[in-house]
Amino acid sequence: MSSLKRILKWLDINLEPLFIMVIFIVMTCLITIQVIKRFIYGSGFAWGEEFSVFMFVWIVFLGISYAFRNNRQIGVDFLRDSLPEKLRKILVVAVEISMLVLMCVFLSGAIANVQAVAKFGDKVQSVPISLNVLYFAAVTGYTLSLVRLIQSIIWKIKRFNASYELFLNRGGLYSGASDIFFMPLEYKEAMDSKLISELVEEEAMGLYKKKRGGASL
Known part of the structure; x- marks a missing residue:
């Protein structure tokens, strides 16, 4: 594997977790210092509370794209799971394509907000810097979400004829989600074990429903 491919693979696995970790550490330290200073x-710092909120917003938007990357977004799968496997796969891809369109709409709105803030010169209340330090979180999050959704759709199209578990890639189990560089080995093993248990449980439940449906016929 070339150096460029290794770098891209590392970024694919670690990009959002790295920034989330750094922002979370800075936010935690800032809040802790704020509490100590007030006590x-x-x-405390005049800007401390405001920037803590900003950092939390950044974490949320980065988390959205990371959820798409690992197929951990919240969904109602009652109807989907009652369909035959091929139809389930088609439905999953269709939903992700619709989410892709929705992210484009959201990104357009986020860019418009950034442009409006730049045009009118809106500033953060506590310090004289552009309010876009907050609004860029949405632009970044939606852009990364688009990339992650495209990755996910390509993954599913390429593996359409594979098993449903590999096709769905729940939790990023098959795409290196547990290979984050700062994840302890014990937690990595526990995460893999938990994801595998979830997949086994889902598969067993699916077989049970099929058997029950066949018996009722």
């Missing part, structure tokens, strides 16, 4: 001196 000892009676006041």
